[in-house]
Amino acid sequence: MTEWLLDAVLALLLLALAGGALHARNRYAGVLLFIAFGLVLALIWARLGAPDLALAEAAIGAGLTGVLLLAALARQPAGSGAEGVSFARHRLAAAAVLVPLLMILLQGLDPLAEQRSPLPELATGALGQSGVSHPVTAVLLNYRAWDTLLELAVLLLALLGARQLGPARFEVERPWPLLRAWSRSLAPLLLLAGGYLLWSGSSAPGGAFQAGSLLAAGVVLLRLAGVLPALRWSFWPLRLLVLLGLLLFLAVAIACAWFGAGWLVYPDGWAKPLILVIEVAATLSIAASLSLLVVGEAREASA
Amino acid sequence: MNLALLSLTLPLVGALLLILLRPAGGRWVIMINLASTLAAAGALHQVMQTGTQWLELGGWQAPLAIRFQLSPLAALLLLFTAGLHLLVALYAARSRHAIGGEDFWPLSCLLQAALAALWLSGDLFNLYVTLELLSLAAVALVALAGAKAYRPALNYLLLSLAGSLAYLFGVALLYGRYGVLDIALLSELAEADVTTRLALLLMSLGLMLKAALWPLHLWLPPAHAGAPAAVSALLSALVVKGPLYILWLLWSRIAPVELAQSAGGLFAVAGIFALLCGGWSALRAPYLKTLVAYSTVAQLGYALLALGLLLRWQEPSLSAALWLFVLAHGLAKVSMFLAAGELQYTLGSKRVRALKGASQTMPLALFAFAVAGGSLIGLPPSGGFLAKWLLLQPLFQQPQHWPWAIGVLLGTLASAAYVFRVVALGFDRARPTPASFHPDRLAQWLAMLPALLVWCLALISKPLLLWIGGVSQ
Amino acid sequence: MSTTLFWLAVGALLWLIGLHGLLTLRDALRRIIAINLMGSGVFLVMIALAARVVPSDPVLVALVVTGLVVAVSATALALRLAGSAERGKSS
Numbered sequence: 001m002t003e004w005l006l007d008a009v010l011a012l013l014l015l016a017l018a019g020g021a022l023h024a025r026n027r028y029a030g031v032l033l034f035i036a037f038g039l040v041l042a043l044i045w046a047r048l049g050a051p052d053l054a055l056a057e058a059a060i061g062a063g064l065t066g067v068l069l070l071a072a073l074a075r076q077p078a079g080s081g082a083e084g085v086s087f088a089r090h091r092l093a094a095a096a097v098l099v100p101l102l103m104i105l106l107q108g109l110d111p112l113a114e115q116r117s118p119l120p121e122l123a124t125g126a127l128g129q130s131g132v133s134h135p136v137t138a139v140l141l142n143y144r145a146w147d148t149l150l151e152l153a154v155l156l157l158a159l160l161g162a163r164q165l166g167p168a169r170f171e172v173e174r175p176w177p178l179l180r181a182w183s184r185s186l187a188p189l190l191l192l193a194g195g196y197l198l199w200s201g202s203s204a205p206g207g208a209f210q211a212g213s214l215l216a217a218g219v220v221l222l223r224l225a226g227v228l229p230a231l232r233w234s235f236w237p238l239r240l241l242v243l244l245g246l247l248l249f250l251a252v253a254i255a256c257a258w259f260g261a262g263w264l265v266y267p268d269g270w271a272k273p274l275i276l277v278i279e280v281a282a283t284l285s286i287a288a289s290l291s292l293l294v295v296g297e298a299r300e301a302s303a
Numbered sequence: 304m305n306l307a308l309l310s311l312t313l314p315l316v317g318a319l320l321l322i323l324l325r326p327a328g329g330r331w332v333i334m335i336n337l338a339s340t341l342a343a344a345g346a347l348h349q350v351m352q353t354g355t356q357w358l359e360l361g362g363w364q365a366p367l368a369i370r371f372q373l374s375p376l377a378a379l380l381l382l383f384t385a386g387l388h389l390l391v392a393l394y395a396a397r398s399r400h401a402i403g404g405e406d407f408w409p410l411s412c413l414l415q416a417a418l419a420a421l422w423l424s425g426d427l428f429n430l431y432v433t434l435e436l437l438s439l440a441a442v443a444l445v446a447l448a449g450a451k452a453y454r455p456a457l458n459y460l461l462l463s464l465a466g467s468l469a470y471l472f473g474v475a476l477l478y479g480r481y482g483v484l485d486i487a488l489l490s491e492l493a494e495a496d497v498t499t500r501l502a503l504l505l506m507s508l509g510l511m512l513k514a515a516l517w518p519l520h521l522w523l524p525p526a527h528a529g530a531p532a533a534v535s536a537l538l539s540a541l542v543v544k545g546p547l548y549i550l551w552l553l554w555s556r557i558a559p560v561e562l563a564q565s566a567g568g569l570f571a572v573a574g575i576f577a578l579l580c581g582g583w584s585a586l587r588a589p590y591l592k593t594l595v596a597y598s599t600v601a602q603l604g605y606a607l608l609a610l611g612l613l614l615r616w617q618e619p620s621l622s623a624a625l626w627l628f629v630l631a632h633g634l635a636k637v638s639m640f641l642a643a644g645e646l647q648y649t650l651g652s653k654r655v656r657a658l659k660g661a662s663q664t665m666p667l668a669l670f671a672f673a674v675a676g677g678s679l680i681g682l683p684p685s686g687g688f689l690a691k692w693l694l695l696q697p698l699f700q701q702p703q704h705w706p707w708a709i710g711v712l713l714g715t716l717a718s719a720a721y722v723f724r725v726v727a728l729g730f731d732r733a734r735p736t737p738a739s740f741h742p743d744r745l746a747q748w749l750a751m752l753p754a755l756l757v758w759c760l761a762l763i764s765k766p767l768l769l770w771i772g773g774v775s776q
Numbered sequence: 777m778s779t780t781l782f783w784l785a786v787g788a789l790l791w792l793i794g795l796h797g798l799l800t801l802r803d804a805l806r807r808i809i810a811i812n813l814m815g816s817g818v819f820l821v822m823i824a825l826a827a828r829v830v831p832s833d834p835v836l837v838a839l840v841v842t843g844l845v846v847a848v849s850a851t852a853l854a855l856r857l858a859g860s861a862e863r864g865k866s867s
Contacts, residue, residue, distance in 0.1 A: 007779065011786045018790055018813050022797040027805055034809050041816055048783065048823050049832040056841050060848050065812065068848075072805060072855040075863075091800040098792050105788040108476060108501030112825060113780040117482025120833040122367045135834035140841065146360045146369050150420060150432045151842050153315070154439055157413060158849035160322075160406060161443030165453070165860040209845050236323070243319050250316060263308060263371075265362035293852040367835075428839055435846045439853060446857065453861035460854050461807055465798055468814045471843065472791060475818060478836070479825040 010047065014040050023091075031069045038062025052136045052205040055197070059213040067220065067294055131271025137207055141275045145264050149253070152246045152282060159242065159289050162296075163233065183225035190218035198283050208245075208279045212286025219291035231292055238288065245285030249278050304356045306346035307373050310381050311419040313339045314388075318412035328408025329396030335412060336389035343385045347378040357425075366483045372425035376626065379771075380422045380548065383630055387540055387637055387753070388415045394641050394749040395533040401644050403447030403531035410447070414440040414537060421545045427474045427484045430549055431467060434513065438463040441542045444534040445526055455525035462512055462522045466546075469509030476502035477557075486556055495559040503558055507550060507566070514546035516607050517577030520600045524584075527596040532644020535592060539599040539640060540633035547606060551625065554614050563614040571611030575710035577604030582717025586724060590653045591643045594721060595636070601718060602632045602679060605711075609694050612707065616697070623771045624693035631678055631686030631757050638675035638754035642668045645750055651739040658728045660735020665742045669729040671751035674758065676722030681715055684761035689768065691715070783824035791817030804858035808851060815847045 014037065021034035038061045045054040123135050123143065130138035140148050198211035222228040231238060252274055257263045266274050317335040321328055350356060350373055358371040388411060395402045395411075402408075417436040424430050438460065445456040478484055480499060481492045493499055508519070515523035523543070527535050554563050581601025588594040606628045613621035645668045650657050661669045678687035691711070698708040760767060794814030801807050819840045826836035 003779075007782060011782070014786065015789065015793070018793050018816075021809050022793070022801065022806055022813065027803070030806060030809065034812070037813075037816075041820075044783075044820070045823060048827040049830065050823050050826065050837045050840075052837055053819075053823065053840055053844075056844055060844055061816070065848055065851055068852050068855050069805070069809070072859050075859045091796070094796055094800050098789075098796055101792055102785075102789055104501065105792070106785055108498045109479075109784040109788060109821070110781065111496070111498055112476070112479040112784065113778050113828065115480055115482065116828065117478065117833060117835075119366055119482060119835045120829050122364075123834050126363065126367065135831075136837050136841070139834050139838035142361060143363050143367050144361075144369055144429075144835075144838065144842075147429055147432050147839075147842050150429070150436055151845050153413065153416075154432065154436050154846050155849045156322075157410075157436065157439040157443055158853040160410060160413075161439060161446060161853045162856040164404065164406060164443060164446040165856050207841075209841060239323050243323055247319055247323075250312065250319070254312060254316075257305070257308060261362055262360075263358060264360050290852075293849075293856075428842075432842065432846065435850065439850060442853065442857075450860065453857055457804060457854060457857040457861050460850065460857060461798065461811060464811050464850055464854070465795070465814065468791070468794075468811070468818055472818045472821065475822045475825065478822075 006047070010040065010044050014044065028073060031066070031073055034069065035062050035066035038066065052207070052210075055205055055210045059210045059217075063217065064213050064290060064294070067217075071294060129271070131266065131275050134205070136205070137275075140207065141278060142266070142271065145249075145253075148282075149246070149249045152249065152285065155286065155289050156242065156246060159292055162293055180225045180227065183221045183227060187218040187222050187227075190214050190221070194218070194283070194287070198279060208282040209286060212283045213290055215283065215287035216290035216294065219287065220294050223291070223295045231295065233292075238292075241288040242285055242292065245278070245282035248281040252278060304346070304358050304371070304373055306342045306349060307371075307378060307381060307419075307423060308358075310339045310342040310346060310385055311416060311423065313342065314385075314412040314419070315416035318409040318416065321409040321412065325405075328405055329392070332408045332412060333389065333392045333396060336385060336392050336415070339415070340382065340385040340389050343378065343382040346373065347375070347382050350375050350378045365485050366488060369424065369426040369429045370485055370487070371423045372487070373423060377422045379626070379630075380544075381419055383633060384415055384418045384422070384541055387633055388537070390637060390749075390753050390756075391533050391536050391641070393752070394746060397749055398532075398645065398648075398743065398746045400648050401532040401641070403449070403534065407444070407447055407531070407533065410440060410444050411533075411537065414444065414542070418541055418545060422548065425486050427477065427486060427489070429484075431471050431474060434467055434470065434546065434549070435464075437542060437545050438467070438513065441538055444537070445530040447534060448529055448531050452526075452529035455522075455529045459522050459526040466509040466512035466519075469505045469512070470549075471509075473502040473504075473506030473509070476505070486552060490556045493557050493559055495562050499559070500562060503553060503562065503566070506553055510546040510550045510553075511573075514543045514550065514603065515600060516547075516603055517573050517580060517600065520577070520581070520603075523600060524588075524593050524596040527599065528590060528592040532592075532640055532647075535596070535644070536637040536640035539596065539636045543599070543603065544629050544633065547603070547610075547629070551610060554610070555622070558614075560617065564617070567611045567614030567616075569611070571608050571615060571707065574604045574606070574608030574611055575707070575714070577601060577607060578710065578714030579604075579717060582714060582721065585721040586717065588721075589655060591647055591655050591658065591725070592640070592653065594655060594725070595639050595643050598639070598679060598718065598721060599632075599636060601714065602628070602636070604714060605690070605694070606632070608707070608711070612694075612697070618697055621694065621697065623768070624690055627686065627690035627693060627771055631690050631760065634753045634757040634760075635675040635678040635685075635687060638671050638750060638752070638757070639679070641750035641753075642671040642675065642747070645743070645746055646672070649738050649740065649742050650736050652736065655725060655728065657736045658725060660732050661729040663732055663735050664738045665747065667744060667747035668742070668750060669726070671747065671754050672729075673722070673726045674751065675754040676718075676726070678754065678757045680719045680722055684758070684764070686757040686760035689761060689764055693768070780824050780828055783827070784821055787817045787820030787822075787824060789817070790814075790820060793817075804862065805855075808854045808858065811854070812847065812851060815843065819843060
């Protein structure tokens with residue numbers, strides 16, 4: 001009974017926040033509601049037995065997306081984005097269509113509650129040879145490593161796409177002294193937490209993406225406080241850092257195909273160190289890419 | 304299989320190195336594309352002899368791991384992708400105005416890698432990731448055109464994301480129902496129940512949105528017309544074909560026959576509408592590149608019609624028509640966009656009207672446009688004609704199929720009309736638009752190259768038809 | 777109604793709310809939030825499906841982690857595009 005109550009409250013809260021995030025009068029409120037939505041969602045992931053995802057959602061979904069949204073708001077001219085009243089009426093009319101659509105979706109979803117998949121057993125069964133003891137990490141970096149590799153490429157493309165749009169204006173004229181002082185103590189903590197998440201990923205919830213976004217948060221904080229110099233794309237170590245994860249991953253894949261048994265087939269006994277190396281490189285790349293996406297780069301002198 | 308992997312890895316590694324080391328891109332990309340084309344040709348040759356090959360990534364068994372599936376068709380598409388990238392790179396290295404910025408080079412390599420990953424993948428979720436990769440690469444490329452392209456690019460990105468999420472919903476449903484993501488395994492398991500139907504519906508809508516198939520095509524013309532010329536060529540010739548391929552996989556591999564038959568009719572009708580609406584809009588488009596972009600919408604109608612009839616009648620020979628359309632349209636459209644870009648740049652105006660007298664000022668580019676247009680109309684003996692002939696053959700055999708043939712005929716008339724609209728203006732020699740500066744002959748030749756290739760397809764028509772019939776089954 | 781079905785329904789509803797927002801709203805920032813809501817809806821469906829077994833299906837959880845990163849990358853690009861497009865319009 002109490003579980004039902006919890007579920008109902010969480011679901012209602014989630015849906016209300018979702019509606020609010022979309023239809024709040026002012027955009028700032030919408031963004032704040034969306035961040036709250038992400039946090040409630042993280043609770044729901046934890047409730048549904050997916051702590052990995054709860055961490056990822058809190059770090060990436062709510063945290064990072066929230067920062068991105070706030071940064072976008074700060075860049076945009078104030079006062080724009082009000083929705084007209086006539087549209088409000090259209091929206092209400094369109095909402096009436098949602099009920100039959102939901103009925104159709106529910107019809108399709110209804111039989112699923114009883115079905116079972118063979119994959120969870122296979123995944124846990126093969127865990128012994130995967131090199132890690134946490135099944136989610138095994139899926140991400142061993143069974144379906146190709147997805148993860150492509151996902152790093154997606155992140156890179158987002159960054160390249162954003163680069164086409166010119167330097168982002170993300171400057172704080174004079175950083176608050178308090179932020180400066182705080183960031184000095186907070187940033188090492190974030191670094192430590194990121195390292196811990198990365199390390200624990202092989203046996204417990206955690207992993208490269210969660211760790212990478214924590215590190216990125218640290219970088220953004222330092223940048224905001226003006227402690228860190230502006231990031232320059234023309235500085236080649238930075239580019240190397242961004243590409244490191246993908247390059248290393250590809251190198252492992254190619255080496256496995258060339259010398260070993262096949263594409264991304266880790267040789268016996270090498271799975272754990274290889275996965276660890278890939279994870280460390282991926283974490284650094286993710287941190288670098290995400291911080292570049294948030295704070296943007298300084299204007300290039302040459303281009 | 305190793306050659307196919309090479310054809311996929313070369314552009315990917317090449318792109319990363321280009322970003323890291325930042326050399327002058329053009330020459331390197333041409334070399335990468337050339338090597339990748341050769342590797343793909345080798346893979347195609349191999350696979351024609353051995354039949355479909357499988358590769359289980361990571362060495363795990365199929366339901367757990369992702370599988371690569373190198374069918375003859377996938378190999379052909381690999382070759383097609385690499386070859387078109389090569390043709391575009393040749394032109395782009397010559398005409399700097401057509402690329403919008405030095406970042407074109409790594410982005411186009413990443414686009415090629417994304418497409419290659421898509422053709423090879425045999426896993427529904429992995430296909431989702433490749434789709435996202437494809438759309439982000441495409442959006443980044445569109446954004447190269449500068450501030451005026453940002454709004455179309457944003458619209459493209461948002462709709463494309465919505466399409467992906469509809470697709471992902473379908474994937475989740477299929478996984479929930481059958482517990483696997485591998486396409487070959489799903490094709491054995493799939494039943495015609497309510498969940499499968501809903502999943503297929505959601506996935507099809509998402510993919511149709513991403514492939515700009517009528518009636519979900521409205522985002523395409525602004526995005527494709529707003530991009531730099533070389534980018535438009537790649538987008539129209541290749542990017543929209545990715546989702547189309549997945550759509551074909553879904554309905555011809557996974558969907559149970561009775562579902563496929565009922566959906567086939569809908570696809571075919573949508574195809575006819577695409578032909579007519581796209582043709583009509585192209586005829587009325589004020590700008591040259593918008594005209595060419597609408598012609599893509601119309602031409603995708605042929606592919607959709609072929610897909611629909613293929614499913615409706617379960618007629619495997621139409622599969623050959625579908626893929627021949629894709630090849631012929633790709634080549635012709637590359638030529639058309641490059642020629643349009645060259646004309647627009649040299650004459651200094653985007654309007655169709657500015658082409659007045661172009662047969663005097665820029666005969667080569669106009670000729671390239673007309674030659675490519677000829678294949679789009681389906682004039683013999685071009686590749687477009689072959690495809691249309693394959694499509695019409697089963698239509699003529701039975702009188703009750705003639706209404707479809709009438710639809711095809713109307714579509715042909717529409718495409719003839721918009722191509723002639725441009726060509727006729729070009730031959731109007733009274734008061735021609737003067738060229739802003741001296742036309743670049745080599746660039747015009749390079750723009751014509753793909754169009755000549757599509758006519759060459761006809762020279763080898765008989766072996767090609769036999770062979771492509773075998774490939775696409 | 778089982779817990780699984782309950783969360784499946786919430787996920788579907790969330791997806792629909794996002795879709796509705798995307799189609800009816802004009803402001804780019806809100807449309808981007810709408811896309812994110814659609815994504816969260818699909819993820820919720822996937823995790824509800826993962827929770828049919830105890831412990832949760834690791835494959836689905838990993839897929840959602842991948843999906844989340846893809847979503848945040850796309851969101852970042854979309855936000856930058858929206859900002860640039862708006863600036864281009866106002867100036």
